[in-house]
Amino acid sequence: MENKTVTIKDVAKKAGVSVSTVSRAFNNYSDINPETREQILKIAEELGYKPNIIARSLSSNRNFRLGMLVEDYDLSGMLNPLVFEILMNFKNTATKLGYETVLLSTTSDVQKNEKLSKLFTDKQLDGMFIMGLKMTDEYYRELSQIDKPCVLYDININNPYVGCVGVDNTKGAFLAVEYLIKLGHKKIGFINGHKDAYVSYERLDGYFLAHNRYGLTVDNSLIEYADFTDKGAEEAVERLINRHRDVTAIFCASDIMAIGVVNRLNDLGYSIPDDISIIGFDGIYLSQCISPKITTVKQDTAKIGEAAANLLFNIIQGQRIGRVVIEPELLERESTKSV
Amino acid sequence: MENKTVTIKDVAKKAGVSVSTVSRAFNNYSDINPETREQILKIAEELGYKPNIIARSLSSNRNFRLGMLVEDYDLSGMLNPLVFEILMNFKNTATKLGYETVLLSTTSDVQKNEKLSKLFTDKQLDGMFIMGLKMTDEYYRELSQIDKPCVLYDININNPYVGCVGVDNTKGAFLAVEYLIKLGHKKIGFINGHKDAYVSYERLDGYFLAHNRYGLTVDNSLIEYADFTDKGAEEAVERLINRHRDVTAIFCASDIMAIGVVNRLNDLGYSIPDDISIIGFDGIYLSQCISPKITTVKQDTAKIGEAAANLLFNIIQGQRIGRVVIEPELLERESTKSV
DNA sequence: CTGAAAGCGCTTACAG
DNA sequence: CTGAAAGCGCTTACAG
Numbered sequence: 001m002e003n004k005t006v007t008i009k010d011v012a013k014k015a016g017v018s019v020s021t022v023s024r025a026f027n028n029y030s031d032i033n034p035e036t037r038e039q040i041l042k043i044a045e046e047l048g049y050k051p052n053i054i055a056r057s058l059s060s061n062r063n064f065r066l067g068m069l070v071e072d073y074d075l076s077g078m079l080n081p082l083v084f085e086i087l088m089n090f091k092n093t094a095t096k097l098g099y100e101t102v103l104l105s106t107t108s109d110v111q112k113n114e115k116l117s118k119l120f121t122d123k124q125l126d127g128m129f130i131m132g133l134k135m136t137d138e139y140y141r142e143l144s145q146i147d148k149p150c151v152l153y154d155i156n157i158n159n160p161y162v163g164c165v166g167v168d169n170t171k172g173a174f175l176a177v178e179y180l181i182k183l184g185h186k187k188i189g190f191i192n193g194h195k196d197a198y199v200s201y202e203r204l205d206g207y208f209l210a211h212n213r214y215g216l217t218v219d220n221s222l223i224e225y226a227d228f229t230d231k232g233a234e235e236a237v238e239r240l241i242n243r244h245r246d247v248t249a250i251f252c253a254s255d256i257m258a259i260g261v262v263n264r265l266n267d268l269g270y271s272i273p274d275d276i277s278i279i280g281f282d283g284i285y286l287s288q289c290i291s292p293k294i295t296t297v298k299q300d301t302a303k304i305g306e307a308a309a310n311l312l313f314n315i316i317q318g319q320r321i322g323r324v325v326i327e328p329e330l331l332e333r334e335s336t337k338s339v
Numbered sequence: 340m341e342n343k344t345v346t347i348k349d350v351a352k353k354a355g356v357s358v359s360t361v362s363r364a365f366n367n368y369s370d371i372n373p374e375t376r377e378q379i380l381k382i383a384e385e386l387g388y389k390p391n392i393i394a395r396s397l398s399s400n401r402n403f404r405l406g407m408l409v410e411d412y413d414l415s416g417m418l419n420p421l422v423f424e425i426l427m428n429f430k431n432t433a434t435k436l437g438y439e440t441v442l443l444s445t446t447s448d449v450q451k452n453e454k455l456s457k458l459f460t461d462k463q464l465d466g467m468f469i470m471g472l473k474m475t476d477e478y479y480r481e482l483s484q485i486d487k488p489c490v491l492y493d494i495n496i497n498n499p500y501v502g503c504v505g506v507d508n509t510k511g512a513f514l515a516v517e518y519l520i521k522l523g524h525k526k527i528g529f530i531n532g533h534k535d536a537y538v539s540y541e542r543l544d545g546y547f548l549a550h551n552r553y554g555l556t557v558d559n560s561l562i563e564y565a566d567f568t569d570k571g572a573e574e575a576v577e578r579l580i581n582r583h584r585d586v587t588a589i590f591c592a593s594d595i596m597a598i599g600v601v602n603r604l605n606d607l608g609y610s611i612p613d614d615i616s617i618i619g620f621d622g623i624y625l626s627q628c629i630s631p632k633i634t635t636v637k638q639d640t641a642k643i644g645e646a647a648a649n650l651l652f653n654i655i656q657g658q659r660i661g662r663v664v665i666e667p668e669l670l671e672r673e674s675t676k677s678v
Numbered sequence: 679c680t681g682a683a684a685g686c687g688c689t690t691a692c693a694g
Numbered sequence: 695c696t697g698a699a700a701g702c703g704c705t706t707a708c709a710g
C-alpha cells in the first residue's frame with residue numbers, strides 16, 4: 001500500500017557510487033565527472049527519486065522556502081483580486097526557481113507581539129514577500145533594519161536586504177489625470193486611498209505633476225481620502241460633489257472605489273460619462289464587466305508577481321537590487337469622455 | 340548579527356533534563372511529570388525556543404504540512420474571489436491546528452504527466468485541499484482510489500480518504516428559483532456553469548425541484564450553459580432571449596455571470612429588474628457594489644474554508660467523515676422584483 | 679516518569 | 695573526481 005519512498009541511498013546503491021556523489025549530481029556541483037552525473041540522474045529518474053526537501057533543509061541550513069505574507073487579508077482579499085493574482089504569479093515563478101511558498105497572514109495588531117524576524121526563523125524561511133503593509137505598521141519600522149531577504153509590494157524602504165516591487169504609481173496617476181486633461185477637463189476631483197498607504201503619496205504626486213505639466217493649479221479641496229472600499233468612496237464622492245458641483249471628472253485610486261463612485265453618482269442623478277467622467281486604477285477584471293466599462297490604469301499582476309519572486313531570489317543570492325518598477329498602462333474605456 | 344537559533348539541546352541543558360524529556364513536554368505526551376513539563380515549558384519560553392518543524396518532520400515522518408491545490412488559477416483566481424477567500428480561511432484554521440500550508444497549482448494538462456500521489460510525496464504533504472477540479476480531470480479519476488487524506492471543494496467523490504465540502508448547491512439553486520416563483524415568475528431562464536463542473540448538475544437539480552414543488556414544468560430550452568465567465572454568460576443570455584422573448588426572470592449560476600447578463604440585457608434595451616429579474620450565485624463582494632445590487636445566493640467562504648481544514652484534519656487523524664455541507668443563504672437585493 | 683541511542687534523508691568539510 | 699564520516703534538530707522505541 002504505502003510504496004516506500006526512494007531515497008538517496010537507493011540511488012547510490014543502484015548507481016554504484018556513494019551518497020555524497022549522488023548529492024553532488026543533484027546539486028549541480030562542478031566537481032563531479034559529467035558522465036557519472038548523467039548516469040546518476042538517469043538512474044534517479046528510473047527509480048522516481050526526488051530529493052527530500054525537508055532533509056535537505058535540515059542538513060544544509062537552506063530551506064528553499066519563501067513566505068508570502070498578506071496583511072489584513074480579510075479586507076484586501078475580499079476587495080481586491082489583485083492580491084490573489086500577484087500571489088499566484090509569485091508562487092509560479094518561485095516554484096520555477098526551486099522554492100516552495102507558504103502563505104502567511106498578519107494584522108497591524110499581531111505585529112506588536114510577534115517580530116518579523118521571529119516569524120522568519122519560526123517558519124524556516126529563506127525570504128519573504130510582503131503585501132498590504134502600511135506605513136504605520138510595526139513591521140514597516142522593523143524592515144528598515146532587518147537582515148533577512150524581503151520584498152515588499154507597493155511600499156518602499158531603504159535597506160539592502162529589502163527589495164521593492166510595484167507599478168510606477170506616480171506615473172500611473174499622471175497618465176490618468178493627463179488623459180482627463182487632454183479630454184478637456186479642468187476641474188478634476190481625486191478620491192485617493194488610505195492616508196497610511198505609501199502608494200497614496202505617490203499617486204498624489206502624479207495628480208499634481210499632471211496639473212503642473214499642463215499649466216493647471218490644484219485646488220486641494222478637490223482631493224478626498226477613502227479607504228480603498230466602494231463604501232468609503234461613495235461617501236467621499238458625495239462630500240466632494242457637495243463642495244464642487246462643477247467637477248467634470250474624478251480620478252479614483254482603485255477600480256473598486258471607481259465602481260462605488262459611479263453607483264453613488266448614478267443615485268444622485270448623474271450620468272456617467274455624460275455628466276462626469278470617472279477613471280479608476282488597477283485594471284481588475286471586473287472593471288470591464290460593469291456598465292459603463294471603467295477607464296482605468298492597469299497594474300500588470302503577472303509581471304509584478306514574477307518580478308517579486310526574481311527580486312527575492314536575487315537578494316537571497318547576495319545581490320542588492322533595490323527596486324523594480326513595472327510600467328502602468330492606461331486602458332481607455334467607456335467611463336470617460338471629452339468635454 | 341545572526342543570533343544563533345536555540346535548539347532542544349539548549350533547553351534540555353538549562354532545564355537539567357534530557358532532550359527526550361523536552362521532546363515529550365512539547366508533544367503533550369502523557370508519560371511525563373506535570374511539574375517537569377511546566378518547568379521545561381517555562382524555560383523554553385524564556386529562551387525563546389520554538390521546535391524546528393523541519394527537524395520534527397524528518398524524524399517523525401509527520402510533516403504538519405497541508406497543500407492547497409488550485410486548478411487553472413489564472414481563470415478561477417481572476418474571475419472568482421471566492422477561491423481566494425476560501426483559501427485564506429482554510430489557511431487560518433490550518434494554522435490553528437498546527438499545520439502549515441503550501442500553495443500549489445495545476446491544470447488539466449499537467450495532471451496527465453504528474454500523478455496526484457506523486458505530488459503528495461514530492462511536497463511532503465500530510466493532506467491536500469483541492470479546488471476547481473473538473474469531472475473530466477485526471478485527478479478526479481485518481482481520487483477515487485487514493486489513500487492519502489484529501490478534501491475537495493464543490494465536487495463529490497466516494498472514498499473514505501477523500502472529504503468533500505461545499506455549499507448545498509441544489510438547495511441554493513432551489514432557493515433562488517423558489518424566490519423567483521414566489522415573486523410570480525413563471526418563465527424562468529437558467530444560465531448554468533460549465534457542463535463539466537460537478538456543481539452544475541446539483542444546481543440543475545435545484546432548478547428542477549423548485550419547478551416541481553410549485554407545479555411548474557420545465558422547458559429545457561430555457562436552460563443555457565456558459566463557462567462561469569461574464570462573456571460566456573452574455574452570449575448565453577442572448578441566445579436565450581432570442582428563443583424566449585417572454586422570459587421574465589433568469590437564474591445565473593454565478594454572480595460574475597449575473598453581472599454579464601445584466602450588462603448585455605441593458606445593451607439590448609432591457610431594464611433590470613423592471614423588464615427581467617436576475618438572480619446570481621456566490622454572494623461575492625462585488626455583487627453588491629454594482630447597480631442594481633444583485634440578488635444572490637451566498638456561499639459562506641469563512642465557514643467553507645474552516646470546515647475544509649477541520650475535515651482534512653479529521654481525516655488525517657483517521658476519522659472518516661465524508662462530506663460537510665454548508666447552508667446557502669438567499670440575499671434579497673435589487674435585481675429582482677415581483678410581476 | 680526519564681535517559682541513552684539510533685535514525686530520519688540529506689549536505690559538507692576533509693581526505694585522498 | 696570520489697568516499698567515509700559527522701552532523702542538521704528533532705522523535706521514538708527500548709531500558710530502566
